[in-house]
Amino acid sequence: MKIAIIGAGASGLFLANLLEQNNIKYTIFDDGKIGRKILASGNGRCNISNLNLDKKYYHNNRLASILINKHKERLFNEFNKLNIYTKADNEGRLYPLSESSLSVLNALTKNIKLNVVNLHINKVSKKNNKYFLNDYNEAFDYVAIGIGSPSSYKQMLDYSILESLDLKFNKFKPSLTGFKLKENVKTISGVRAKATVSLLENDKLIHKEDGEIIFKDDGISGICIMNLSSYYNYTKEKNIKLIVSLVDKKYDSYITVLNPKLLDYVNKNNLDPMKLEFNIKSTYDFEFSQVSNGGIDLSSLNDNLSLKSDNHIFFMGEVIDCDGLCGGFNLSFAFLSAIEVSEVLINEISNK
Numbered sequence: 001m002k003i004a005i006i007g008a009g010a011s012g013l014f015l016a017n018l019l020e021q022n023n024i025k026y027t028i029f030d031d032g033k034i035g036r037k038i039l040a041s042g043n044g045r046c047n048i049s050n051l052n053l054d055k056k057y058y059h060n061n062r063l064a065s066i067l068i069n070k071h072k073e074r075l076f077n078e079f080n081k082l083n084i085y086t087k088a089d090n091e092g093r094l095y096p097l098s099e100s101s102l103s104v105l106n107a108l109t110k111n112i113k114l115n116v117v118n119l120h121i122n123k124v125s126k127k128n129n130k131y132f133l134n135d136y137n138e139a140f141d142y143v144a145i146g147i148g149s150p151s152s153y154k155q156m157l158d159y160s161i162l163e164s165l166d167l168k169f170n171k172f173k174p175s176l177t178g179f180k181l182k183e184n185v186k187t188i189s190g191v192r193a194k195a196t197v198s199l200l201e202n203d204k205l206i207h208k209e210d211g212e213i214i215f216k217d218d219g220i221s222g223i224c225i226m227n228l229s230s231y232y233n234y235t236k237e238k239n240i241k242l243i244v245s246l247v248d249k250k251y252d253s254y255i256t257v258l259n260p261k262l263l264d265y266v267n268k269n270n271l272d273p274m275k276l277e278f279n280i281k282s283t284y285d286f287e288f289s290q291v292s293n294g295g296i297d298l299s300s301l302n303d304n305l306s307l308k309s310d311n312h313i314f315f316m317g318e319v320i321d322c323d324g325l326c327g328g329f330n331l332s333f334a335f336l337s338a339i340e341v342s343e344v345l346i347n348e349i350s351n352k
Ligand SMILES: Cc1cc2nc3c(=O)[nH]c(=O)nc-3n(C[C@H](O)[C@H](O)[C@H](O)COP(=O)(O)OP(=O)(O)OC[C@H]3O[C@@H](n4cnc5c(N)ncnc54)[C@H](O)[C@@H]3O)c2cc1C
Pocket: 006, 007, 008, 009, 010, 011, 012, 029, 030, 031, 032, 033, 034, 035, 036, 037, 038, 040, 041, 042, 043, 046, 047, 048, 049, 119, 120, 121, 122, 146, 147, 148, 149, 151, 152, 158, 161, 289, 290, 291, 316, 317, 318, 319, 327, 328, 329, 330, 331, 332, 334
């Protein structure tokens, strides 16, 4: 039995490790740099998971819920087996002790056969119950696809591989990113502040977050804003705004309360620091986003992550239309989905 893993990212590498531990043969295909997004994650520190994994941190969370309930404990055990020793911050975010993404990638690659075939796969075809990738000269019994999303890339990627399969796909949108604003915020570009930020659609509250905000030349970012961007993608109206509360009570003077540039902006525009209003033009592009909303529609997948139209083809990670907030939830989903796929494959292969 031979398995093709398409994508040497978080989910593909995790799956390869689990198959390796069970002496199952696999070939990995990738068209780019192995583990590129693992290296980029957590600003190079790799926020690998979260002690508080829960479906509430995910959009389209049906599968996330199943995978968390089934495999959460196993995920943390697998980290130990792979010698990925972690520490948690006070919000439950897990980081490797080294605080280095490179060390996580090294741990994920040290025990697997890294003869990755450097090939962009644009077609999966089936003949006599065997699977073929493009015109690559090898037949496979199962295909596991973990090709991620266009987030962090400058150019749109080619997903024609998905068109060769019978599935429903929802267009990718950049998520966990900043917002371009209609207001001119150039004078406060670079200013950071603590704030409570509310996202409103036609004046109805969609979501609220506390945290640090950072103004850009043409917009606003920061972790709380990034989380709000993932809710923004599910809004339908054009009238979407942010209400930024820089303070939670009135002061006689804000001179030592607000950053001087921010105070100047507030005064010049006659604004209330308890309730600054900004109108959203759009999110930033994929290049500046950490994940994407969209991907394979959950209705096309069985709970074991195989395709409903062909149960020898599996999907893992971000290419599935399920995305999490900041805090280690997206790498967790990639790893949890690899665990699920490995269990199905190991089970099927041992029964043959
Ligand atoms: C800047 C940044 C910071 C992040 N920080 C965090 C964090 O701290 N914590 C967290 O949980 N998440 C974080 N994320 C998100 C997380 O990295 C991703 O959700 C996760 O890596 C997705 O894993 P994956 O296996 O689905 O895809 P990926 O890791 O993206 O791997 C996909 C692989 O498939 C290959 N590929 C794509 N198409 C094809 C094809 N057609 N043929 C062959 N190969 C193909 C790609 O080259 C790539 O190597 C961050 C993302 C970014 C961009």
